[in-house]
Amino acid sequence: MTHTIIYLLIAALLSGMAGYSGMRALQHGHRSRWTVAWMLFSFIAQCAALGIRGELRGQCPLSDLGEILVFLAWSMTIFYLLIGSTYRLSLLGVFSAPVVSVMLWVSVLPGVMDPKPEKAITVEPWYEMHAALSVLSYGALGLAAIAGVMFMVLNKMLKAREVKSGLFLKFPPVSSITASMVRLTGVGTLVLSGGVFCGLLMPHEAGGSMAHFWAAVAVWVAYTTLLTIWQVRGMTPSRMALSVVTLFLVSLVVFAVL
CATH class of the missing domain: 1.20.120 (Four Helix Bundle (Hemerythrin (Met), subunit A))
Structure with a gap:
């Protein structure tokens, strides 16, 4: 071993x-x-x-x-x-x-x-930075998705009026979960922006590396659009939580099949 x-x-x-x-x-x-x-x-x-x-x-x-x-x-x-x-x-x-x-x-x-x-x-430094920052961003985006799951669990418990359980009493306020979910999504998108920028500077050769680069660009566009809608038009926390969880799962599937 x-x-x-x-x-x-x-x-x-x-x-x-x-x-x-x-x-x-x-x-x-x-x-x-x-x-x-x-x-x-x-x-x-x-x-x-x-x-x-x-x-x-x-x-x-x-x-x-x-x-x-x-x-x-x-x-x-x-x-x-x-x-x-x-x-x-x-x-x-x-x-x-x-x-x-x-x-x-x-x-x-x-x-x-x-x-x-x-x-x-x-070693191609720009490719290394692109790959590292892209995966690093998924740490924050993954935690944002987990925060989204926490929000949905808490929201379901509130609707069912399960307010006396030990789990409910240990949950942070809805506002704190929502704020952290949005902040983590923002941090992840910002780090992914660095990954996309480094991808633009790496040698553009056909193959798997470019497929992953364009997938990263698509994910970045999706998260940036989501954050823009949240900031400009507004969105209910429930819909934001569902969007963050869904987008993270879909993006994982995209990278898995490439």
């Missing part, structure tokens, strides 16, 4: 512990103080795994599905650690930790990650 797999298994277990401790705390009606700590330790293990893969590749480790999943999990974790506490969304860890854990578990399955990656002879 390679050091990369060991670190990823540790990271998957730690993020799983984060989700478990958070759910246990909710069942007992109190706030978990360990969710952020477990996610922080998971983040450190993810950094170690990505560092090893980067040394093996001689470039940003985004050359196979396993590396992309790890990078995406890393991105979601770092945005949660930065934004989850800032906007009083510690409960976001309960929702995001299982997603991160699943990504890491899938990345270590046989055949998902190249066990013997070839080291790059030449």
Whole structure:
């Protein structure tokens, strides 16, 4: 078993512990103080795994599905650690930790990650920046989608008048969830803008790289349009939440089939 797999298994277990401790705390009606700590330790293990893969590749480790999943999990974790506490969304860890854990578990399955990656002879810096920023943006956009799911769960509980459950009492206010959902979408779109800009500067050659570039442009246009409608015309939070979740899932499917 390679050091990369060991670190990823540790990271998957730690993020799983984060989700478990958070759910246990909710069942007992109190706030978990360990969710952020477990996610922080998971983040450190993810950094170690990505560092090893980067040394093996001689470039940003985004050359196979396993590396992309790890990078995406890393991105979601770092945005949660930065934004989850800032906007009083510690409960976001309960929702995001299982997603991160699943990504890491899938990345270590046989055949998902190249066990013997070839080291790059030449590195195209603009392509590297385009790929890294594009995947990094999905960390924020993924958390925005999770915040959207939180909003829909809370909205459903309000309509059903389930206001005495432990889960409801631990939810942040609707306004905080909505604000964080919009902010995370904005941050993700901004980072994706950097990825698209770097894509414009990389060599334009036919092939998979250009297909991913145009897919990134399409996703950027979709999110920019959504944010513009929210700011200019206005949109109900429920519709915004549904749009953010749907757009994220559709964009994942687009990249998966390319």
